[in-house]
Structures are given as structure tokens and as C-alpha cells.
Amino acid sequence: MAQTLPDRLAGKSGQGRRFDVEVVSEPFTAGAEDPPTLMRRVMDRASTENWDIVVALTDLPLHSHRRKLVVDLSHEHGVALLSLPTLGGWRLQRRARRAVEEAVLSLANPQATGAEEARRSQPPLGPFAGRLAPIHPGPVDEDETADLRYVASGPRGYLRVLVGMVRANRPWLLVPGLSKALAAALATGAIATVNSTVWNLAASLSAPRLVIAMVGSVALMIGWLIVDANLWHRTAEATPEARKREALYNASTVVTVGIGVLVCYVGLLVINWVWALFILTDQVFASMTRTPLHATEYWTLSWFVASIATVGGALGSGLESDEAIRAAAYSKREQERRRTLQDDHDD
Incomplete structure (x- = not known):
């Protein structure tokens, strides 16, 4: 400028x-x-x-x-x-x-x-x-x-x-910043895709249940990241404006992490779909589920496996350091401010 x-x-x-x-x-x-x-x-x-x-x-x-x-x-x-x-x-x-x-x-x-x-x-x-x-x-x-x-x-x-606050946090950087969580999610998805029990479950689930599984896994991932990395903002001030700022900061954190997790979910869904296309055959799938393997079955299985993999990614995020998660969730200036506040609080 x-x-x-x-x-x-x-x-x-x-x-x-x-x-x-x-x-x-x-x-x-x-x-x-x-x-x-x-x-x-x-x-x-x-x-x-x-x-x-x-x-x-x-x-x-x-x-x-x-x-x-x-x-x-x-x-x-x-x-x-x-x-x-x-x-x-x-x-x-x-x-x-x-x-x-x-x-x-x-x-x-x-x-x-x-x-x-x-x-x-x-x-x-x-x-x-x-x-x-x-x-x-x-x-x-x-x-x-x-x-x-x-x-x-x-x-x-x-x-x-x-x-504006969410844009400053750049939520799209959350995906590459959680390498260990993504590795755990990909491994979970790869194993679940070749599991016949998962095939039967996916074939029997209705669309509302798949939606519930998706929402639950995404919410679990968001909550785990926020709690595990201590991203929740708390203020010691009791003024109304301080409370409003606290609510605004926490809302921006939830939206930022939520966007990043949703991007991860979509990526897992696509990767699992490609993996299923490569590994599954109609004869084996039909023998286990008594259901022909069509496009709907590929989509349903990939959707369900993405939810399972997201839960695995939430558990894998525990291997990430708090600093790595904060670096992925916040802009550089926001990290500096929160670090300064934490130091002042510790003192």
C-alpha cells in the first residue's frame, strides 16, 4: 500500500x-x-x-x-x-x-x-x-x-x-500445519477402506446417520484441537466490553479451526474415494455386503470412512505440540499477542 x-x-x-x-x-x-x-x-x-x-x-x-x-x-x-x-x-x-x-x-x-x-x-x-x-x-x-x-x-x-478476524487467522494454513494429525487420519482411512466390517456398516447407514457421523467427527476434531492446544481465550476482566471481546475471539477461533477441519474432511473424502476405486472389486464387496458395488456404494463408503478418519486425526493431533497447532490456527501477530499475554499471566 x-x-x-x-x-x-x-x-x-x-x-x-x-x-x-x-x-x-x-x-x-x-x-x-x-x-x-x-x-x-x-x-x-x-x-x-x-x-x-x-x-x-x-x-x-x-x-x-x-x-x-x-x-x-x-x-x-x-x-x-x-x-x-x-x-x-x-x-x-x-x-x-x-x-x-x-x-x-x-x-x-x-x-x-x-x-x-x-x-x-x-x-x-x-x-x-x-x-x-x-x-x-x-x-x-x-x-x-x-x-x-x-x-x-x-x-x-x-x-x-x-x-475479518477469521481471514487474519488464515484458516487455510491449518491443513499443512497439522502434519501428524493428517498422517493419522490418512492411515485410519486407508485401513478402514479395506475393512469388511466398515463395508457392511456403510452399506446399512442411511443419509441422516451419515450426516450425524460427519457432524460428530468434525465437532470432535474441532473441540479436541481447541482444548488440547488451549486455544480458548479467557479474560480476567469483568467489563461488558471485555466479555464481548472474549466471545468474539473464541468465535473466530471456532470458525477458523472449523474451516480448517472441514477442508481436511473434504480432502480425506476425496482421497478415500480414490483409494476405494483403486482397491475394491465388485465381487469381493458383494460377497461381504450382498450389495452390488456401484457409484452410490463408493460414495457412501468414502463418506463414512472420512468420518472415521477424522476421529483418527483428532487422536493423532495429540502428537502435535501446542505451538504447532497455534502456529497453524493463528496469524503471526496473533501468536505474538497471545504469547505476550501468557507470559504476563505467568508473571
Whole structure:
């Protein structure tokens, strides 16, 4: 983003201005999710570096007055704080670029020097708003640094933040990160596919029972990974906002792990289906089950074996270290924050 921002900002400002962009990366721990505190940290850093405008981007879900914070703007100090999860999980790069551009142009406006003038010269809602999240100006206390705030509220706003957090966790990386669990699942599936008892069970199961077996095995795998690797987030704070953050973090963990497990399940189903096509013959199968081996039988057997293999993978995940599972389930920054919180808790 920093490579294209100078030219785009210069073209949009229309006043012959030149913009130099500098990028600084610092971790914010999950225990510092108070927007005023973060704004003060950003302001202190800005005064030290002698920057004109600072836009702080964070993948932390921030809350203000029990609403999900989208962006805080302080025109007096030239500071903006933007929570990326509120931009959702789709077209994040474009939405983030537009949001940063509008924030910088609003802060660079010399006429917007007070709270009332800042509200009158609000940046367009386009970068933040969308069909999935109603974005609107939020309340700002008199003692806060920000003079303009956008928040998201309602179920659609919650859904958008949740999707943004799950995207930051990159659930598709869970599959290659659980090598031992996958090895156990593949071995279980390979053995179950050639087991005549499994053939008889698969041939006798109805579709609802197969669905129950699938849901049960996936739920077992999700629960085992979360409990075994201690992925469940707990907060010592008793405030409503802390409880909401706790629920949001845990929901994102469940969805992240759930997506990864579902991808594993589909992969196991396909692999078991190919293995069954290669190893099974109609004569042997019919002699054991008294059922001809057709496409339906291949599909039913592969489906049932995928559920069995998923249970085997859940047991095999116990061989993985907690660090390996966390590395597969969370982004690098989220790992750093949780490690810092754990160290503080231990101290």
C-alpha cells in the first residue's frame, strides 16, 4: 500500500501537495484494546518521529461504547486509528487502501481543526460501509483524543468483524500445519477402506446417520484441537466490553479451526474415494455386503470412512505440540499477542 499511496494521495488532494509515506510495524498486545490508550500511544510515537499525519492499522477488534470501532480520527493531532477486521474478509486490500486514503485526506484538510468542523467535513462512508455492515458515526467522550468516530453495530456488523478476524487467522494454513494429525487420519482411512466390517456398516447407514457421523467427527476434531492446544481465550476482566471481546475471539477461533477441519474432511473424502476405486472389486464387496458395488456404494463408503478418519486425526493431533497447532490456527501477530499475554499471566 505504501508504494502507491504517495501518488494517489497527491492526485486526490488537488493542492500540489507531496506525500512521503513511512511504514512502522509494532505489535499491540491483546490486553491493550482500549482505543483511547492506543491513540495516546500513536500520538506519542508521532511526536517523537515528528510526523505530520499518522494512520495506525491494527488487526485487533476494537470496541467503543459497546460498539465495534471502525476508525477513530483526531484532526487536531493528525492521528487515525483503523481496525482492519471491520473491513470484512473480502477485497481487504482495496478497502484498506481507500480507508487510509480518505483518512489521510480528511486529516490533511486544514479547515477541519475542531470537533464540530471535523463532523461537518466527515470523510465519505464508502471505504467503510457496505451491504454487510451498517457503519455510522459513533459517540465520542469529551475527554477523548478522537473528535470523529465511525462504529459498526448490529448482527451484520458483528458478522463482518468476525469474518475479518477469521481471514487474519488464515484458516487455510491449518491443513499443512497439522502434519501428524493428517498422517493419522490418512492411515485410519486407508485401513478402514479395506475393512469388511466398515463395508457392511456403510452399506446399512442411511443419509441422516451419515450426516450425524460427519457432524460428530468434525465437532470432535474441532473441540479436541481447541482444548488440547488451549486455544480458548479467557479474560480476567469483568467489563461488558471485555466479555464481548472474549466471545468474539473464541468465535473466530471456532470458525477458523472449523474451516480448517472441514477442508481436511473434504480432502480425506476425496482421497478415500480414490483409494476405494483403486482397491475394491465388485465381487469381493458383494460377497461381504450382498450389495452390488456401484457409484452410490463408493460414495457412501468414502463418506463414512472420512468420518472415521477424522476421529483418527483428532487422536493423532495429540502428537502435535501446542505451538504447532497455534502456529497453524493463528496469524503471526496473533501468536505474538497471545504469547505476550501468557507470559504476563505467568508473571
